[in-house]
Amino acid sequence: MDAFDDPSMDFLPAPDGLIRRTDGQSDDEELRRGVRRGKLVRVTRGVYRPVDPDGNTRDPDHDKQYAELVIAVARRSKQRVVSHVSAAAIHGLNLLAPDQRLVHFYVAAGGCRTREVHLHEGGALRESDTTVVDGVLLTKLALTACDVARQGTFAQAVAVLDHALRLGVTRSELGSIAQRFGETKGIATLRRALEVADKNSEPVGESLSRALMIEWSEIPVPSLQAEYRDGHGQLIARVDFDWDGKVVGEFDGKVKYEKNRRPGESASDVVFREKQREDRLRDEGLTVVRWVWDDFRKPQVLRARIRRALTQAGVI
Template identity: 50%
Template sequence: MRRSSVTSPPPRSIVSGWKKPRHDHVHLTGTAGAGGQIRGPRHVYPGPVAEADIAVVDGLRITGLAKTAADIARASTFAQALTVFDSALRRGAAKKEIAEHLKGRRPGGPAARAALRFADKDSESVGESWSRAQMIAALLPGARLQREYRVSGKTYRVDFDWAGRLIGECDGMVKYDELLRPGESAETTMAAEKRRELALRRLGLAVVRWNWGMLERGEVVPLLIGWLDALGLRGASPLPVAAG
């Protein structure tokens, strides 16, 4: 690889952690300020890239976390950008640092900056980030993320909490058998989830769940609107802008 180029990790690198690049499809950013080009599996983005924005992983020069997140977000939808930013913040990137890479008049910049305003490291999965993107687009009232409840000596952390009255849980794409500990079965895991939900309901909380398929079909927002209306929570504050 030429010294004038640096590898730019694709979205999966942010969401799932740094991975060794696929050799059949490589993204590069020119460090000399040249324009971008696509030649077969080789995608070159316009530079330049400062040395401070370059990290070395397994001996390979790659763009750092903040710059990678910003570059991906500019070429993404609002929901995708929010997911990338949430993940980058969880991995230690700072909002101010990402914002620096979003300055200037480049395609996709305004939408990416809008997504960054709502990014939150407490959004712990792709499903939660996608859920939040749909809530933001629908102007739903803000939910507190990862709130903890103590019930009968046990602590339960919930995905979304509206005013201590409504709990939202995103099941994502994870199957119960992927969460099993040694000696556990899918049935015991499902039973534990049911006990958890019943414990929260005993506190007087309403609990609503959704999964990946419901996000794909656009069913989550109507579901939440029904519950928020029933509990008189639609007039609550709009979604907050996360700090950080």
């Protein structure tokens, strides 16, 4: 039994919420095993973020504090352009397990890192690439999303591009920026994610789900946000994932329940309504597969559940 099998041996993240190989709590193999089992998300080389029981790989309060830090540092550095995850925080882009230890800037020349900032070489940056938000000069939304995608994993890239499309960035804009990067580091991840990015994928958990499904070769690509109506034309549900009108998949994140809560409703009221909604879908002859953030801890178990449902319904 290793540390990821024994709940009493969970690793303690640093105050910034990250686990680092240099902390000495685990070796490389244990960390890789944690990623495979869905208990950790790799942020960058040697740095990981835990997926907690509620599936929260990021703390909204920490995001807000980070954005405030970025603005404060940027206002002391007027000749620099805020970029990457720092620009994403100001734009309000939803990211999957972002590394927010440093404030990122583009500079004309001489990229480097300090204890507080990461300066990126930005000699090819154009004036049209920048905008001003809250008095801070930063990269525009499209370039920001592409920069984050280039620095992340495939799942992180899919998540940020999905949200950028929902916020109104066009696929053409993203494609043009990708062409400008040439064969730079991370471009393959950006291009691959851009091929599958979809504005109809709503919360980060749905983007992560899709990224996993794309990696699972036997799982067909589902339709997103399909609507089901009863015999009177009344909407029963708009589902996250749909396979041939036979199987629907639903990712249940905390954000979704908060979003669906009506004035005066308790959390249990929302759960009860969701149960009724699921019953109506089953009455229509559909197979319903649900998963939550905690299921990402054991992605192969989730994979088997989806595959079994698709097989039994005759989809595969």
